[in-house]
Amino acid sequence: MPLVQHPHCINGTSRKDAAMRTDPMYPTELTEEESGLGYQLALVGNPRRVFSGNSSLMPVVLYSVGPLSCIFKTRDSDGNILYSHRQHGDFGKSDRAEWNPVLVPVPSPADAIRIAKEGLDAQLAARQGLGIDPAMPALDLQCPACHYPFSVRKDFLGIGEVVVCTKCSRAHSAKDCAS
Numbered sequence: 001m002p003l004v005q006h007p008h009c010i011n012g013t014s015r016k017d018a019a020m021r022t023d024p025m026y027p028t029e030l031t032e033e034e035s036g037l038g039y040q041l042a043l044v045g046n047p048r049r050v051f052s053g054n055s056s057l058m059p060v061v062l063y064s065v066g067p068l069s070c071i072f073k074t075r076d077s078d079g080n081i082l083y084s085h086r087q088h089g090d091f092g093k094s095d096r097a098e099w100n101p102v103l104v105p106v107p108s109p110a111d112a113i114r115i116a117k118e119g120l121d122a123q124l125a126a127r128q129g130l131g132i133d134p135a136m137p138a139l140d141l142q143c144p145a146c147h148y149p150f151s152v153r154k155d156f157l158g159i160g161e162v163v164v165c166t167k168c169s170r171a172h173s174a175k176d177c178a179s
C-alpha cells in the first residue's frame with residue numbers, strides 16, 4: 001500500500017522526507033487479524049527523528065484506545081511481534097513527552113486491547129511510580145497547499161488524511177485532493 005496517495009496533497013507530509021521509510025522496530029504489515037480487531041496503518045510523530053530516517057512522521061500499525069492512548073505493533077530485537085500499549089506524555093520528570101510504554105508489551109493483539117481497555121496496566125504502572133503525565137503530541141508537517149511547515153496537535157494521522165495549515169484550511173478542502 002503506498003503511503004503517499006497524491007503527489008500534491010500528501011497525507012501528513014513529513015518535513016524533510018515525504019517518502020517515509022519503515023523502521024524495523026515498527027513493522028507496517030497489517031494482518032487480517034489486526035484489521036479485524038480495529039488496528040490500522042497510521043502516521044505518528046517521530047520522536048527526536050531517530051526512527052525511519054529523518055522524517056517528522058513515521059508509519060506504524062496502531063490501535064487507538066482513546067485520546068493519548070494507543071497500542072503499537074512492535075518488533076523486538078529477536079524478531080518477535082509484540083503489542084505495546086503506550087500513552088503520550090512523560091514520566092513526570094523533565095523527560096520529553098513521547099509515546100511511552102504503559103507496561104510490558106504482549107504477543108497477542110487481542111490481549112493488548114483487552115488489557116488496555118481494562119485500564120489495569122495503567123493502574124499497576126501508576127502504583128509502581130511509572131505513571132505517565134499525559135501530553136498531546138504535536139505533529140510537524142509541511143502544508144501540502146502552501147508548503148510552509150506547521151504543527152498540529154493530534155495523536156496520529158490516518159493514511160489518506162489530509163491536513164493543511166490554518167491559513168490554507170479555508171481555501172483548500174479535502175475534496176480538492178480527490179483526483
Ligand SMILES: [Zn+2]
Pocket residue numbers: 143144145146147148164165166167168
Ligand atoms: Zn498552507
